[in-house]
Amino acid sequence: MTRPTTVLEIRRLVVGYGKVDAVRGVDLTLEDRQIAALLGPSGCGKTTLLRAIAGFERPASGSVWLSGEAVSDNGTWLEPERRHVGMVFQDGALFPHLTVFENVIYGVRGRPRARDRAVEVLGQVRLGELGHRFPDQLSGGQQQRVALARALAPRPRIILLDEPFANLDASLRARVRQEVRSILESAGIAAILVTHDQEEALSFADEIMVMMGGKIRQVGSPEEVYHQPVSPKVARFLGNGHLVPCRVTSGRFHSSLGEATCRAEDGPGRVFLRPEDLTLRRWSQGAGAAGTVVARRFFGHDVLDTVQLADGQTIEVRSLSSTTVPVGSPVRLALRERTYRVFSTV
Amino acid sequence: MVTGTSLAVPGAWARRPSAAVCTAVAASLTALLANVPLVYIFVRAVEAGVERYADLVFSAQTWWLTSRSLLLVLGVLGLALPVAVTLAWLVTRTDLPGRRVLAVVAALPLVFPSYVAALAWVSVWGPRGLAQKALAPLGVELLPAWAYGYPGAWLVLSLFTYPYAYLLVVAALRSVDPAAEEAARSLGKKRWVVFFTTVLPQLKAAIFSGSLLIALYTLSDFGAVSIVRFNTFTLSIYNAYQGLFDRSTAASLATVLVAVTIVLIATEGWLSSRLRPWRRKPTRPPRRVRLGRWKPLALTGVFALLTVNLVTPLVVIVFWAARALALGNPVGAAAEAAVRSLGVAGVTAVVAVLLSLPVSIWSVRGGSRLAGLAQRASYSGYALPGLVIALALVFFATRLTPALYQTATLLVFAYVVRFLPEAISATTASLRALAPGFEEAARSLGNGSWAVLRTVTLPLIRPGLLAGGGLVFLTTMKELPATLILRPTGFDTLSVRVWTAASEGIYSQAALPSLILVLVAAVPVFFLIVRPVLMERS
Incomplete structure (x- = not known):
């Protein structure tokens, strides 16, 4: 394979809703076969951005290029039906009056070997034997797989998934997510998943694009955005933690909760510590900030302890569930060693 | 005595038939009554002999x-x-x-009954209607007759x-x-x-x-x-x-x-x-x-x-009405007709809603095959044009109950048969929308079936009952053919007055009753038909 080609390129895109701009200047590129997640809180403009790519929203300015073709630019506007973009909607949006097979063949009707293609994609999503059913006779997960098959059938340039797992049962969600991911991989197609669920984005995508207030704030691998967030806001959105004041001296930061490596200029700063960055130690083990376990939440695979520090503030610590520290016992906190991101104080 | 009440309840109920039995009986009677016209029109048709009937039909x-x-x-x-x-x-x-x-x-x-619409139509587009008068200066003496016929x-x-x-x-x-x-x-x-x-x-x-x-x-x-x-x-x-x-x-x-x-x-x-x-x-x-x-x-x-x-x-109705008033046409007759129309429509609405209750309750809550049959049978009026019901009842009354012939009671009976389906639809829909949990909660709190009906079911479905009654009221008031045939002599309702005046070509006499009909109809049309659909989500 030669070097990856760009499937999607967005430049300075602004999309307005009445007086409010939902998307306020977004730049974004996606390579072929890349699976990305557009992650952001509700109302951040991510769905609007997705719909602008598909051609359902007209941008106020900026451009959208698909496989090197301008589909939305100054004076250029390609209707949604001519963009070759596959959409998977929140509830699947399957045509209720058509069978599964008729839904899947809908986008390729009239093309040569349409039936073969429909059979093929139905097989890809492993629903080959349910073609005669109607959408309301399928489970939520099956409906989403049909929606994906329908979107894949015309061999689009890219698949856009708009919160497709949001209305599934929690127990089902992780499994359907994994299935969709592997179908996309085997189809070898680029995809963008829009979601407000951090766990979903982090476990689904190779690349996370964090969107807040109409702008893309950070793009990176799941590990990168989780452990090296560009701002406290992004850090908080990706998961719990505490913003702790610190002082950086020659590549290490020092705080009331301990010290560790970081990449930052010398001087005062703030560091964002996640519950799993901290470890609990016995009181007798000497070093480390002292506190008392005041609450304990058990999740099975791990456990979240709330520790009250000497100055009265509380902090959460995640440990493996095999560690048992009774509520009420005095403990000391230690910091795991890794490279942290330190934010400036302003 | 206070402690005794809970013990006394079963005994008290044993002496009163349960609500379920009464409902079933009332619903069955309603279904039977609703089918009198349907059955009788066929009885009357074949009375003269099957051969003659076949000759007429084919x-x-x-x-x-x-x-x-x-x-x-x-x-x-x-x-x-x-x-x-x-x-x-x-x-x-x-x-x-x-x-x-x-x-x-x-x-x-929707506010125009068909005869009012047709009346306004021919008075404007008829060969010598208002349109022709407006076009007369251009030399148009006669409009083509397409306002009439097919x-x-x-x-x-x-x-x-x-x-x-x-x-x-x-x-x-x-x-x-x-x-x-x-x-x-x-x-x-x-x-x-x-x-x-x-x-x-x-x-x-x-x-x-x-x-x-x-x-x-x-x-x-x-x-x-x-x-x-x-x-x-x-x-x-x-x-x-x-x-x-x-x-x-x-x-x-x-x-x-x-x-x-x-x-x-x-x-x-x-x-x-x-x-x-x-x-x-x-x-x-x-x-x-x-x-x-x-x-x-x-x-x-x-x-x-x-x-x-x-x-x-x-505009046409208002124009004719204004002219009638200006010419000093008596208002009294129209007012009397309005009172009669409102009266029979009101009585019909109440009776239809009351009869819809047992039918709907039995079929929704009872759920037996017989209950479903009774409900479907009560829809008989849906398939019967008002004219047919009226004919059947004329035959029925002259033959079997002469005392009822040419009475308002028979008229109301015809209306009820014709429009009962509207009341049943509304009542059934509101009962279906009511989660049975409410009624079950009331039962578990110690209420008998009658008390539950009175204190829980009826108050909760009241909006549906009002809507059903309103619809029946509206359609009854507009009804024409059954009224023409069954009304007691001299019992002119608004619809009868409009039609009689229109068929005699005296538009000015038709205008005032038309206007009253349209204005009265506008209220239920807006609140019961238009608003529920269009303003549900705004």
Whole structure:
């Protein structure tokens, strides 16, 4: 394979809703076969951005290029039906009056070997034997797989998934997510998943694009955005933690909760510590900030302890569930060693 | 004694029949009464001998009438449905200016009873109508006679009945998930292809039931066709009954009309049963289609339509009424007629709602096969044009209960049979919407079945009962053919006065009662029919 080609390129895109701009200047590129997640809180403009790519929203300015073709630019506007973009909607949006097979063949009707293609994609999503059913006779997960098959059938340039797992049962969600991911991989197609669920984005995508207030704030691998967030806001959105004041001296930061490596200029700063960055130690083990376990939440695979520090503030610590520290016992906190991101104080 | 009450309850109840038994008995009686006209019209028709009946039924006249009536139904559907779907689409899915107001206004031609609409129609578009007078300076001495006959009946019935389909299509369009349309477009289909392949199929159920409403209205209409003088079943039956005193002919034709009606209902039922029911909540409001350069055309079309079927008849009625008042026509007769109309309509509404209760409760809560049968049997009036019910009751009363002939009681009975389905639909729907949890909670709190009915069920379904009663009131007040035939001598209601004056060509006498009818009808039309559909979500 030669070097990856760009499937999607967005430049300075602004999309307005009445007086409010939902998307306020977004730049974004996606390579072929890349699976990305557009992650952001509700109302951040991510769905609007997705719909602008598909051609359902007209941008106020900026451009959208698909496989090197301008589909939305100054004076250029390609209707949604001519963009070759596959959409998977929140509830699947399957045509209720058509069978599964008729839904899947809908986008390729009239093309040569349409039936073969429909059979093929139905097989890809492993629903080959349910073609005669109607959408309301399928489970939520099956409906989403049909929606994906329908979107894949015309061999689009890219698949856009708009919160497709949001209305599934929690127990089902992780499994359907994994299935969709592997179908996309085997189809070898680029995809963008829009979601407000951090766990979903982090476990689904190779690349996370964090969107807040109409702008893309950070793009990176799941590990990168989780452990090296560009701002406290992004850090908080990706998961719990505490913003702790610190002082950086020659590549290490020092705080009331301990010290560790970081990449930052010398001087005062703030560091964002996640519950799993901290470890609990016995009181007798000497070093480390002292506190008392005041609450304990058990999740099975791990456990979240709330520790009250000497100055009265509380902090959460995640440990493996095999560690048992009774509520009420005095403990000391230690910091795991890794490279942290330190934010400036302003 | 206080502690004893709980022990006393079973004993007390044992002496009173349970609510369930009373409901079943009342529902069965209602179902039987509702079928008196249906059964009796057939009894009367074959009375003169099966051979004579067969001769009458398989006569050339019957075929001629059937084809005329069906051609009218087809013509009306062919115009009313496209108008209804286009209007519904314009107000729900496009950026038509003023669409929210227009959505309501487009349904308002419902306030005109067919005979008022037809009266206004011929008085404007008749050969020497107001349009001709306006055009007289241009040398137009006579307009072509297309206000009468088939064209007249076709246009009047189409332009004034499309709201039945329009309202259903608007509701259906709102429940179509726009995400499915977007999916279709992202799969490479143009907008109009998307409309025909994904939207229109989802409107089928609404279009079918709208078509049935319009078809039944057209088939049973007497007022409009008698004023524009287009011979259909109803008019022929009326003439046969009235003019020739040949009652066997009238009865035989009536049975054919009933048969045609039942075939229509069965066809719609068959078509609808093949549809798959689905209910989805749209995920978001649809993106409105920009009409762009089509906007002026769309607006012109809508305004032209509303000018013809709303503004013109209103202006004409007000104009004639004002002239009648100015000429010193007595107001008293119209006022008396109004009192009679309101009175019988009110009594009918109350009786219909009361009778709908046992029928609905038994079928919704009882759920037995017999209960379902009783409910379906009570819908008999749905398939019976008012004229047929009236004929059947004339025959029945003159033969079996002469004391009832020409009484308001018999009239109310006819109305109740005819409009009971409306009350049952409303009552059944509100009972279905009521989670049985409420009633079960009340039972577990120690209430007997009667007490639960009185303290929980009835108060909770009261809005539905009021709506059903309101609908019955509205349709009763507008009813014409049964009233004409069954009213006691001198018992002129508003509808009778309008029709009599119109058939004698004295428009000024028809105007005041027409105006009262329209104004009174406007209230239930707006609150019970238009608003629930159009303002459900704003």
